[in-house]
Structures are given as C-alpha cells and as structure tokens.
Amino acid sequence: MLDISSFQPLFPEERVLSEPRERTSTLLQKVQALSAYQKTPVGQAVAPLLRSMNSYYSNKIEGQHTTPANIEQALQRQYSNDSDEKTKQLLAIAHIRTEETLEQRLAGMQIEDLFDPVFVQQIHRLFFDAMPAEYRQSEQGENVIPGEYREKSVRVGKHIAPEPAVIPRLMREWSGCYRRIRGMESILIATACSHHRLAWVHPFIDGNGRVCRLHSHLILHRIGLTQGLWSPLRAFARSQETYYARLANADLQRRNDLDGRGNLSQEELVHFVLYFLDCCLDQIDFMLGMMDFAGLRLRLHHLLAYLHANPWQISSEKSLIRPEKTLLALETAALMRPLSRGEFAQILGESAATTRRVTRSLIDFGILRSGSHRDDLHFALPLQSLRFVFPRLWPEAEV
Numbered sequence: 001m002l003d004i005s006s007f008q009p010l011f012p013e014e015r016v017l018s019e020p021r022e023r024t025s026t027l028l029q030k031v032q033a034l035s036a037y038q039k040t041p042v043g044q045a046v047a048p049l050l051r052s053m054n055s056y057y058s059n060k061i062e063g064q065h066t067t068p069a070n071i072e073q074a075l076q077r078q079y080s081n082d083s084d085e086k087t088k089q090l091l092a093i094a095h096i097r098t099e100e101t102l103e104q105r106l107a108g109m110q111i112e113d114l115f116d117p118v119f120v121q122q123i124h125r126l127f128f129d130a131m132p133a134e135y136r137q138s139e140q141g142e143n144v145i146p147g148e149y150r151e152k153s154v155r156v157g158k159h160i161a162p163e164p165a166v167i168p169r170l171m172r173e174w175s176g177c178y179r180r181i182r183g184m185e186s187i188l189i190a191t192a193c194s195h196h197r198l199a200w201v202h203p204f205i206d207g208n209g210r211v212c213r214l215h216s217h218l219i220l221h222r223i224g225l226t227q228g229l230w231s232p233l234r235a236f237a238r239s240q241e242t243y244y245a246r247l248a249n250a251d252l253q254r255r256n257d258l259d260g261r262g263n264l265s266q267e268e269l270v271h272f273v274l275y276f277l278d279c280c281l282d283q284i285d286f287m288l289g290m291m292d293f294a295g296l297r298l299r300l301h302h303l304l305a306y307l308h309a310n311p312w313q314i315s316s317e318k319s320l321i322r323p324e325k326t327l328l329a330l331e332t333a334a335l336m337r338p339l340s341r342g343e344f345a346q347i348l349g350e351s352a353a354t355t356r357r358v359t360r361s362l363i364d365f366g367i368l369r370s371g372s373h374r375d376d377l378h379f380a381l382p383l384q385s386l387r388f389v390f391p392r393l394w395p396e397a398e399v
Contacts, residue, residue, distance in 0.1 A: 043228070068394060094131050095127065112178075189277075232283060301323055321362075367382065
C-alpha cells in the first residue's frame with residue numbers, strides 16, 4: 001500500500017520560497033492595476049469570451065481542440081454532423097457551463113472550501129453531467145461516472161498513479177494541507193502546488209487535467225485576481241510542451257538531503273510553481289496592454305475604418321460609417337456605459353436616417369448589441385472583431 005507521504009512535500013519549505021514570493025508580490029501589484037478595467041463595458045464583454053477561450057485552450061492541451069467558430073455554433077446548439085467534431089464541441093460546452101456555474105457559486109464559499117475534495121469532485125461531476133451519457137467515456141472506452149473516483153490502476157506517461165484504494169486518503173491529505181494556508185501570496189503558491197499534486201493523484205478515470213485547470217482557474221477567480229479578464233489556461237496551452245514537462249519533472253523523486261523532506265522533489269515543485277506564476281504574469285501583462293485606453297481607442301478606430309472600407313462585412317452596398325465621427329460614440333459605449341439610442345445619436349451627430357443605418361450596421365457586425373430597436377446599446381465582442389479590438393488574444397479566432 002502506498003504510504004501517505006508519497007506525494008510530500010505538498011508545500012515547499014520557506015527557505016526556498018524567496019523567488020516565488022517575489023513573483024506573487026509582482027503579480028498582486030499588476031492585478032491591482034488591471035482592476036481599473038474590470039467594470040468597464042469592454043471588460044465585462046471579455047468575460048463570456050474568456051470562458052469560450054478557456055474551453056478551447058483546455059481542449060487543445062488534451063489534443064481535442066475544435067475551432068472557435070465551432071464552439072460558437074455549439075453555444076447556439078448547432079453541432080457538427082461529424083461525430084469526432086461533435087465530441088469536441090460537447091467537451092468545450094461542458095467546460096464553459098462548468099466554469100460559469102461554479103463561478104456563480106464561489107461568492108458564497110470560503111477560500112479553504114475550494115480545497116475540499118468534495119469541491120474537486122463537484123467540478124468533475126458538473127463537467128461530465130454536461131456531457132450526454134453516450135459521450136462519457138475515456139479514450140480507452142471506459143465509462144466515466146461523474147464525480148466518482150476511479151476504481152482502476154492507471155499509468156500516465158512515466159507516472160504510475162496511486163492505487164484506487166488510497167485515493168480518498170491522499171485527497172484528504174491534499175485538502176488538509178492547502179485549506180490551512182493563509183495570506184494571499186501563500187494561497188497563490190498553494191494553488192500552483194495543488195495543481196500538480198492533484199494531477200499526481202489522478203483521482204478520476206478521465207478528465208483529470210481538465211479538473212486541475214478548472215480548479216486553478218476557479219481559485220484565482222474566487223480570490224479576486226482574474227476579474228473575468230485573464231486566465232492561466234491560455235498561457236498553459238501556448239507553452240504546452242513546457243506545461244507537460246514541468247508537470248512531469250515535479251513527479252520526480254527527491255534527489256538528495258537538500259531537496260526537501262518528502263518523497264518527491266521539492267526543487268522541481270518550486271520550478272512548477274515559478275512556471276505557473278510566470279503564466280499568470282504573462283496573461284496579466286498581455287491584458288494590461290490590451291485594455292490600455294489609448295491603445296483600445298486606436299484599435300476601435302481601425303475596426304471602424306475596416307467596416308467603412310468593407311461594407312460587405314455588414315451586408316451593405318455602401319457603408320455610412322464615418323470612422324472619425326462614429327469612434328466617440330462607440331468608444332463611450334465600450335469604456336463608460338451602455339447608451340440609449342438618443343445618446344448614441346447625439347454623440348454621433350448625424351441625421352436620424354444615417355444614425356439608424358450606422359447603428360444597424362454596428363449591431364449587424366456584433367460590436368453593439370440590443371434587445372430590441374428601442375433598447376440601450378451595449379458593447380460586445382464578436383469573434384470577427386478580435387483581430388481589431390484584441391489582436392493576439394485568441395489568434396485562432398482571427399482566421
């Protein structure tokens with residue numbers, strides 16, 4: 001029987017944490033700067049897009065990625081006739097629904113409860129409950145029971161996962177360590193450590209990587225760091241080889257007396273923590289650059305200039321969008337608040353007929369949305385707008 005100390009250390013000794021703590025301090029400072037953009041209309045438009053993007057990148061890490069356009073179609077319940085493609089669409093939708101549902105529940109949860117094994121099982125249960133029963137199978141054809149620990153021995157690469165009988169004990173040990181952690185910097189480090197150690201336990205027959213990534217994202221969301229504007233999942237996928245290599249290296253056994261006090265290498269666990277934090281910093285820096293007001297204003301102008309020059313994009317023989325005149329109205333809707341039709345017309349300064357045509361064109365393209373022809377105009381981010389408004393955020397959506 002595997003000893004309970006087999007995946008120690010769960011949290012590195014303080015003597016090796018100076019570099020991770022420097023990273024977390026920098027991260028928290030940058031998150032504070034990013035928070036200024038959270039409640040802007042453009043910031044709020046990013047949140048649902050981020051869920052779709054997370055599902056895409058989590059699928060991609062598993063080698064099961066579909067296209068952004070197919071994800072958008074699946075959100076409208078339009079599934080591919082190809083069985084494999086439909087499976088990928090369903091996996092993406094399951095991720096989106098699980099992330100959205102649990103984000104809504106997090107406000108009523110204590111941070112330590114996110115490290116409860118029951119919460120981990122809940123992530124798995126919600127994800128696979130969102131899949132039709134006939135699709136709840138591993139690649140090896142084994143049935144996946146939502147939320148239930150595996151009852152079969154498995155090997156993942158070079159890693160021989162713990163025997164099923166010890167999973168409940170290991171998960172209690174995992175929980176007991178991380179739920180005691182206090183202080184924002186330490187919780188960040190614990191989130192990274194828990195990501196690897198949860199993957200090491202491999203508690204489910206399938207879906208472990210997805211659960212680990214969702215778990216990390218949800219903790220970062222709960223402690224107020226992502227603010228609906230970023231997620232490390234994008235960085236994991238964009239450095240996929242490094243992600244897998246760091247996970248595998250943290251499986252290695254302790255090298256010598258200086259390499260911690262547990263069975264596994266403390267040095268490699270710290271390397272994974274640094275990689276995890278660097279992924280977070282990379283995404284925060286990227287979004288800080290994208291959300292900068294001056295840069296965003298320029299990119300909105302580029303979008304309007306494109307729509308003016310390419311009226312076929314908005315089903316019009318002739319575009320009445322004048323970029324210089326339309327920019328202020330669109331910028332106000334993006335950076336300040338939704339606008340009434342009258343306010344939009346006043347800022348635009350065009351005739352009533354032209355205003356209606358311009359408004360309709362922007363709605364048809366999707367950069368504005370409205371419930372009816374009388375409702376307020378809300379800023380939105382359709383996939384086709386990303387190459388202008390948020391270039392490189394989701395490059396695959398720009399194709």
